[in-house]
Amino acid sequence: MARKRITPGKIRLAEVAKLAGVSPITASRFFRNPEALSAGKRARVESAAKELGYVPNLAARALASQRTEVIGVLIPSLTNNVFSDVLRGIYDALDGSRYSIQLANTRYSILQEERLLRLFLAQKPAGLIVTGINQTPDSRAIMETVDCPIVQIMEVGPSPIDMMIGFSHFDAAKAAIGHLLAQGYRRIGFLGARMDPRVQRRLDGYRAAMTDAALFDPQLIVTTAIPTSVTLGGTLFADLLAKAPDIDAVFCVNDDLALGALFECKRRHMAVPGQMAIVGFNDLEFMASSEPTLSSVRTNRYEMGRNAATMVIETLEGHRPAEAVVDLGFSVMERQSSARRG
Amino acid sequence: MARKRITPGKIRLAEVAKLAGVSPITASRFFRNPEALSAGKRARVESAAKELGYVPNLAARALASQRTEVIGVLIPSLTNNVFSDVLRGIYDALDGSRYSIQLANTRYSILQEERLLRLFLAQKPAGLIVTGINQTPDSRAIMETVDCPIVQIMEVGPSPIDMMIGFSHFDAAKAAIGHLLAQGYRRIGFLGARMDPRVQRRLDGYRAAMTDAALFDPQLIVTTAIPTSVTLGGTLFADLLAKAPDIDAVFCVNDDLALGALFECKRRHMAVPGQMAIVGFNDLEFMASSEPTLSSVRTNRYEMGRNAATMVIETLEGHRPAEAVVDLGFSVMERQSSARRG
């Protein structure tokens, strides 16, 4: 009745142990905590493993140890190149480590996020990286009871679930507007697409700066729920000009919109700067090499991803970072498109 | 001595089975092949699972069944937005299915690719998606013996390992040059960055087209191993102008370079078109909304990813696609930047 589902060519830990002349459990320890072995056995297991080409079976490990070496990452979009920078940072930080990534796309829905969260947690991830600070109350509750490092990325705010890394979108937008005001611009428009919570806070920053300067006018704001694109930047800019033909500057919530606005200015033979100042957000690579060069708010997306992953790993290795909340800041890159007015 | 490592709150298959009044194995079948159950038991298991909030333990499943529901994806770069489109297609195709993605970055190294391949295969993936057709002989040999669907993406060529989806980079570049020739351009430069195998084949296509027209001149070619960027496009274009000041057109191996070349033309007050024609490659979104609009070769990256993932899934479900090799083609998008000369 015993069917002995022996797998033919596969090398198991037991084989390695036998070749090395140790018990399986000692061989097991070699792969998880080599320091715990005496130098002699360590060398024997190592060479045995190499000789047999042994690769641990992660499923068995996960089942026996009741945890995985997978870090779950929840991001709202794969299209947005902001997230591809963050992801690159995460993957780079994990490269060569024992950990791997499980990526899921929430499509900007916090309900979807909650669903994915439950799915992830059922598999006992080693850690979790989630986007933003706007989770559903249930999501928050779940995450607060889970026993694994969690990093919220993209922005900072009060009461982190566990750890947090990002910057203040409110302050960043406010600083961008401050720059335009300092350069002498007064009728500053706002272009926004896909108004996710972070873009919303950039709008708040814009509103605060304009209100402080007694220049706020709702007519200057054009937003849409449509996902961003360069083409959309041109369209929204045209809409803005129709609503407020007297604008002298425009702040775009991302660089694609800014580029689209620039092209629209060119089509209308509107001088940038001169007749129109443009400031973008994110400081994608092309902003520095366009003609004219485009001002933008630089954010440290790659570093954000990299640090977030490092924070998770360090915590797992027992060296929890001293600071649970890291503000990476931003810098306003002042370029030709927002040169001093007049 | 029995330590009974009972996990407190966790719901296992056995609990679901008990509540549903069936054996664990019947409950198990419900999750893998519901059709095999009678309608009554199916409903009972379903409601029991829902009531308990049961989520299968994938590690246990993988261990017991000796396979996973993970599709390995090997791509050369996370930076390149070409791959982010492909990835988006892959993720979209798998969304809602039982399968998940394990992503790894080969960093344009086929040795790294081989290493990652071995790593992946040790975990028995359900399927594999690999980039390109230039694998090491060992990689090829390994993949040919593995018993899971494999799709090579990005280009088509002879002798697929298993399945293949892409297009001919040679033909696409040749068609782009054909377009410029047809528009009356003669001194057509070539700008290339990060000369990976596919970019190399675009160069081959350029060379073939120019040679056929008896217009080939090595002075017209500028390439570099540096990763691409808009800034680099400007630099390379300047280099090209220095080498061959009499060029009347330039073909760029990707759209970032083309945009950089356009900005460089603007800086030099060189009319596009008029004094200089520009054609890019990939047809990123911004090409259609720049000023002037930029001609490019449209490739179906999202569809490529989506179809590749679908091909894997369909094969796994027993409906292997009729065609193992799918050529998605391309189209030359003729826009202002390559308007007829003169």
Next chain:
DNA sequence: CAATCGCTTGGTAGCGCTGTCAATATCGGT
């Protein structure tokens, strides 16, 4: 009416590894 067939269902064992605890080896101090 016995033999056969297909559909469902269940029992048993084991996938490959690690947690827990116990046993043994090693070592310094008195």
Next chain:
DNA sequence: ACCGATATTGACAGCGCTACCAAGCGATTG
């Protein structure tokens, strides 16, 4: 030389699920 403390090592059972085989059962067939 003896004792306790520390470093290494090992035995055992079990993580939660599914492969395998067998059996139950009603329907069909000649």
